[in-house]
Amino acid sequence: MENRQYFKYPYRLPEMGYSYDALEPYIDALTMEIHYTKHHGGYVNNLNAALEKYPYLHDYYLEDLLMNLSALPLDIAESVRNNGGGHLNHSIWWQILTPGGSKTPTGELLQEINKTFGGFDNFKEQFNKAAMSRFGSGWAWLVLDRFGKLHIISTPNQDNPIMQNLMPIFGIDVWEHSYYLKYQNRRADYLNAVWNVLNWDVIEKRYQEMKKKVLYSIVGG
Ligand code: MN
Numbered sequence: 770m771e772n773r774q775y776f777k778y779p780y781r782l783p784e785m786g787y788s789y790d791a792l793e794p795y796i797d798a799l800t801m802e803i804h805y806t807k808h809h810g811g812y813v814n815n816l817n818a819a820l821e822k823y824p825y826l827h828d829y830y831l832e833d834l835l836m837n838l839s840a841l842p843l844d845i846a847e848s849v850r851n852n853g854g855g856h857l858n859h860s861i862w863w864q865i866l867t868p869g870g871s872k873t874p875t876g877e878l879l880q881e882i883n884k885t886f887g888g889f890d891n892f893k894e895q896f897n898k899a900a901m902s903r904f905g906s907g908w909a910w911l912v913l914d915r916f917g918k919l920h921i922i923s924t925p926n927q928d929n930p931i932m933q934n935l936m937p938i939f940g941i942d943v944w945e946h947s948y949y950l951k952y953q954n955r956r957a958d959y960l961n962a963v964w965n966v967l968n969w970d971v972i973e974k975r976y977q978e979m980k981k982k983v984l985y986s987i988v989g990g
Pocket of ligand 1 (some may be wrong): 808859870942944946948
């Protein structure tokens with residue numbers, strides 16, 4: 770991700786780069802404000818509090834911690850998982866919702882989506898199904914595996930796909946805090962709305978970055 774300083778201790782909220790009402794009417798301004806300042810802000814504060822007494826972990830980037838949760842001190846492992854995952858997930862979230870950009874996938878990612886899922890409509894249907902069937906709180910994701918293949922998955926709570934050695938291209942937040950004020954229990958209506966505000970230029974860029982990481986990992990660079 771850009772602006773790596775947000776992903777190392779002391780962690781900070783990355784700039785959202787647009788106003789809380791920028792995604793109206795699909796995502797309302799109050800939800801955006803509370804989601805960003807209170808929920809994401811809370812994850813950042815709790816993550817810093819957990820890591821404060823372990824200076825030897827301050828030199829690592831968040832991704833390194835999340836990929837090595839079993840190596841962390843037991844008293845903070847769960848907090849780093851939840852709050853660190855929350856920080857990373859929401860940083861991706863604001864980025865892929867940046868207003869503007871293409872409203873549908875183009876270029877190489879579209880070709881890969883067509884090849885893997887049998888067309889964009891089928892992809893959207895499968896993605897929504899993963900998002901709808903996530904019980905309780907969590908995320909649905911388009912990920913790239915270490916063989917360069919696309920998959921749709923969902924994760925519980927604030928788990929990020931890198932905890933499973935999968936790279937997140939984009940995700941949709943299906944915690945109730947991301948939609949309840951406007952959509953109440955209607956997760957399907959919220960999901961339909963979100964597809965109108967995804968920025969596929971940003972998502973394509975993330976796909977290209979993740980592909981490079983796959984190549985590096987294969988050659989060991
Ligand atoms: Mn959220």
